[in-house]
Structure formats: C-alpha cells, structure tokens
Amino acid sequence: MRDRIRPPAELETSVLDRLKADGIIETKQKGMMLAAAIGYHLEGQHGRRGLELDKLGEGIRLEYFQRVRDDAFIDALAVSLEQDLHALEDDSTDSRLTTFEQLAHVGLMELKRVCYDGQAKPLDALLDLIERTISSQTGPLPGLEGLGVLESLI
C-alpha cells in the first residue's frame, strides 16, 4: 500500500518550488492540497479524472497530510468522484492517492497559468481566483439541506 503522494516532476520544480520560494505556500504538501482542490474545481465536477501522470517527483509522506488534518479531503475527493462510499475501503487507498495526484496535476498547470503567465503578482492573482470562486458558490447544493439527519445516526 502506498504511503506517499507524488507531484509531477516538472511541475514540482516550475510551480510548487516557485510558490514556496514566493512565500505563497508554506510546504509542498499545502501546495498539493491547493492544486488538487483547483484540479477538482476545474475537472472533477464534470466527472473527469485529469491527466495521465508521466514522470513523478519527490513523494510527500501521507503522514504529513494527516498531521495537519488535510487527509479527510483526499478521501472526500475520492468519494465525491466515485459517488460511492466504497472508495474508502483499504484496498482502494492506492486508487484514492492516484486520483488526488491526477487532480493536483491539473491544478498545478492552472496555478502556473494564473500565477506565472500573467502580469499580476502571483499572490494577487491567486487571491483574485479564490475570491471569484467563493463568490460563484452560493449556499449548499440543492437537496443537501437535510444533512442534519446524519448527525443523529452516527
């Protein structure tokens, strides 16, 4: 069973390292979280799984994700994309990590475009993207208003 998450080698240098050097992300783990979320925002909602991964870079141990309580997001992404809670099975761990890496790949390419291909400063460009995304999301998804039922069951 895999215990590491690995970014694409080329984007690790051209985006993750750069974002870290520019003070926008504290760690590569945080950069991968941001990238995967953006990847999901762009591709995942349409049921796509991103790109085929080519050469992978240095791995980040899963333990780092757990330490800052971000691991739930990796699982949530897999469940959301599979539309199936069975994605949480132990046997599917590798598949969940691969899904995360594919989404991160898409997100890293978007981060490169937004932060480094335009005229604005990288942080400002990213903040604008975040603001736009937040303002485009309005309230809970239809049909999910009764989530409180679950609280009483588990």
Next chain:
Amino acid sequence: MILRKLEITNFRQIYGTNQIEFAPVGDRNVTVVLGTNGSGKTTLLSAFMWCLYGTVDLQNKDELISHRAVQDTPVGGTVEVSVTLIFDATGHTYHASRSVCMRRLDGGSLERLTEGKLELMIMGADGRSAMANEPATLVERLLPESLSRFFFFRGEDMEQLARQGSQEHLKKGTETFLDFTVIDRSIKHLGQVSDRIEREIRSIAKGDAKDLSERMGQLTEEIDDLEARHEHAASEVAALVAQGDMLDAELAASDEVRPLLEDKARLKQKLQDQEERARELRRQLAALVSSDGYLAFAGDTLDRPLMLAEQAVQKGELPAKIKPKFVDDLLDKGACICGRPIDDQASGALRVYRSHTGLAGLEEQIFTLRNGVNLLRDRRERFVDLLHSARTDYSVALTDIQRTADELSRIDSELKGRDFGLEAIRALQAKVRAKSNELVEARVLLERLEASTAERRERLKELEDERKKKLGESAQEQALTARKAAVVAAQRAVVRLRNDWAALVQRYLDMKLKQTWDRIAQLERLVEFTPDLHLVIKERGGDGDWIASAPSQANQRALALSFIGALIDLAREVAESPTAGVASVFAGGEYCLVMDAPFATMDTFFKTRIPRGLVSLVPQIIVINSNDQWEGEVASALEDRVGKRYVLELHKPGREGEDRTVQFGGRSVDYEVAERYSGTDWSIIREVA
C-alpha cells in the same frame, strides 16, 4: 504681448501635437495648467523661450525631441519638433513658429535635417498678412530677450531676482526699458572722437608739450589697463556676491525647510510602519491561503460524502444491524455467544450474511470521514471570514500608504530638493565663510584699483592743464584743444543725462514697486528699488524704525512679483507715452505673465493675497503648477478668474491601478496614467472643459 494660442509638437516631454488656447484679457484672464512632477511644466515654459529666441537650456540637443516620438519613428524616418505661438502686440496679431526636422539613424541617434529658424507672420487688423523679413529683430522689439525673464519665469528664479546678486539682471532689465542702447553708443562714440583729437594734438605738439603728451599717453594706457582690471574685478565681485547670495539663500532655506523636514521624517517613519504592516498583512494572507486556501475550491466535495452516507441510512445499510466483526468472531470461535456450537448450516447462513453486510464494514471509515469533513467545513467557513477581513485590512493599508506617499510627495515638491542634514548645513556654513573671505579680498582689490585709477586721472588732468600752458599759439593747436574740450564736455553731459534718466526711472520704479507691494502683498513692509538697483525689503525694528531683514523665500517671491508688476505697469506706460515707437528699441504695451510654480513656497497669507493682487494688475496670467500647489488657497483666490484649464497628463511606465486622477474645475481628470508596456514617459495636454 497678449497670448492667444500655443501649439507644441513633440517638444521634449510633450508628445504629439498639443494646443493651449489662453484665456483672453478680461474678467476671466487666468489660464491654469496642472501637471505633476516630471509632466513637463518647465518644458512648457521652455517652449515659449525656444519659439521666440531659439534658446533652450539643454546640453544634448537631441533632448529637444520627445523620446516617445522618436520611438514611434522607424529607422530612416523623420520626425518634427515644433512650437508655434500666436500673440497680439502693438495692434497686430503675430504667428511665431520654430521647427526642427530630424531623421532617426540606426542605433537610435538623430540627424538634424533643418535648423530651427524663427518664422514670424504679422496679421493686421484689416486681415492682411505678411512674413517678417527680420523676425528675430521684430521679436526683440516686441519682447527683448533681456526682459523675457521677467515675463516667463519659474517660481524659484523669482527668489533669485530679489537677491543682491541679481543686480546685473535688474540693471539690464531696467536699462532695456530705458532704451539706453543709443545713448551708450553716443557715449562710446564721443570717447573715440576725444581719443582721435588727442592723437592729433600729440602728433603736432613740440618740446615740453610733446613730453607732456607722451606722459599723458602713458597715463592713459595705464588708466585703460586699470579700468580693464577694474571691470574684471567688478565682475568677480558680482559673481562672488551672487554665489554668496545663493549660499545664504540655501542656509536661510535650511531654517525655512526645517519644519518640512521634520514632517518629512515623521511621514517617512509612518510610511515605513505602514509598509511593514502591509507586508505583515500580506504574509498573513499568504499563510491563510497556504493553510486553508484549497477549501475555497472544495465545492461539493465536503457535501457529497455526507449525502451518500445519508442515502445509505435511508436504504437501511447504515447503521449496521450486526457488525461484520461480530460475525467474524462467531465463525472463528465456532460457537454462539450462549456457548452452543455452530453447526454447518448455521455457519453457512452466517457466511452468506457476512458477504451482504454492505457498508457496515466501512462504518468506522465513514465515521472518521464525517468528522474530518465537518472539521474541514468549519475551517472553510473560518477561512472565508478571515480572508475577507485580511483583504479588507490589506486594502486599507494600501490606501494609507498611498495617502502618506501623496503627503510626502507634496512636501518634496515644497522642498524642491532642499534636503539639509546637519553635515550639509556645516559644509554650507564653511562655504559661506570661505566665499565671504574671497569677497573681502576681491573688494579690497577693487578699491585699490579704483584708487589707482582716480590717482592717475587726477595726474592726467594736471598734465593736461600743464600741457595747455605749454602748447603753442598756433591756430591748429588752439582749435584741436578747444574741440577736445567740447567733445569731453559733451560726453560728460550725455553720461550725466543717462545717469539722471536711470535715477529717474529707478525712482519711478521704486514708487511703482511700493504701490504694487501695497496692492498685492498687503503686508506692512518697506520695499525699495535702491539707487544701486537692488530690491530690498525692510520690517519694523523694536524701536519702530525700518530695518533691512533677511527675507524669507515667500517674501522674496512676493517682492519679485511686485517688481514684475511694476515693470508691467511701466511697459504699459511706455506704449502710451507720446514718444512711443519713435527710435525706440522696446515697444512696450500690455504684457502677460507666464509663471511656473509661482506660489509654491508661499505661506497661506501670501497664497491668498498675491494671486488676487496679480490678477488685478496683470492683463493676462498663465499659471503652470502641480495640483498640490494649486488646490487650496491659490485655487480659492483665482477660481472666479479662471477662463481656461488644462492638464499635463503624464503617461509613465507602471502597473494597472497606479493611475491617478485629481479634481479640477469640478471634474475628475486623469493626472498620471500608468502605461504597462511603455519604457518611457511622455505627456499630453488636455483641456478641461
């Protein structure tokens, strides 16, 4: 000279063809041009001087042309710089224009294809026009270059005018009004005639008279030599006085600018603190984005697992009725919880049941995910709130920085580079002492030369008297002696006339200066245009007497403006005098004032009074200044007299959002425009309707 219109094409900072139509004489006779630092305010002033006299204060002649215009021109292509000034004077309208055409060479240098010659077209009241044959001479008659500094000037030059070292400029200016050219020529000519007669006398003198003549010749040579040395020494003294004035002014300015420097230091510290706070807020924003920024993109990811779990509950899959581990334990033990052994049939049933437990086996993972997702949902909510408040704080911090930077820029513009530290002041004081010693030595030399000259003149007079007695009785000698005496007497009379006339005009200008000061400054001071052509300002001493004071920059400007006001009055009277236009070099008439930052260093008192006073005295005023210098007291004083408004819109390399607008004439106008893809600055002139 009343201005109608100025058209500038590619002149220095000003790009393309731009026009200014000036507010005419009347109730609204003020034209205001606003421009920020570097937008070309002084360029506008230079445009007048270049057009009329061809003079421009530039070391590199290529700098005459707009960089932006050169950039637009392909290699081998030509580009033109031109200035046209249309003005009224002596009942005619004049079109003065000067232009230069240049070719752009490979490597970026420019080749001048035409020399910028002045062309002057005269249009009569009847509509007929003609080109002036000698345009430079005509312009010199309408506004002599020596007088132009009184009508087209920079604020800082005005202070110079009120300093002791400006005696020569004031002298030249007043003498131009007096039209001394012809008189000086007469004095010189009479001197030459006298010398010629003297040479004739020497050539026919005999015996003792011949000896005396030779000694007189030697003495005359010595006197000529002493006079030349005196002239040189006098100009050295004048230069030293001017330099001393400059140093004194700088020292005085150090006192004047101290409050400004203190403000500047305080604002710089404030700006540093604000910039540090902005950097800290930006670090906080980055930390926020790094920690939880991804949650902004989570969308339904944090909702779907909960939704799927709820569906499982509705289907009865959760919660599990029997835990799969419980079934596994039973099968492992091979016995029921009551201890009865499990037979094959029961074991088969349990295995079937075990294979259909569905999500029951993932209950723990789902529980963990639910907790994790709820935590993330809380984090997302907190992130959105914190992001909003951090961005607001950051935006406020940037606005604070901009405000402080604007205040600093205003102070800088008031300081005009006069930034004195303690070291600079000490160095300045040392320079003043050294210059003062030099001046004392130069004055001693001058006095010695004067004494030597006087002594030789006295001796010459004695020799001449002695020679008169020795000269023979011949008719020729008698006639030559008499002729020489007549010529010398005539020369003395003309010199006396000239001096009397100069004194008369000095007294007249002194009177006018006092009237103008009372009218425009309205401050109890005694101002004087002294017989030795100095501008002096005095204030009441402790015992009520007038004492000369070291005037502040504001007082110096007010004094200089009053003097210029007096000259404008005099120019009007020259034109109205019965001898106007007769054998006179200067025509006189009504004159406009074109002023660059005239009120910059004045205090509130003068900023209110001087503009109002000037407007009532001068037929047409053009004020070129920054928004900081204009808004407030000056704008309030002149607002109801403004007939035309323009902005020098500065385009400079910058990023989006660095544009600056100002309120002018009740409208918001572009003041600085950031050009993202430009590598050079340029300005255009826009009328504010």
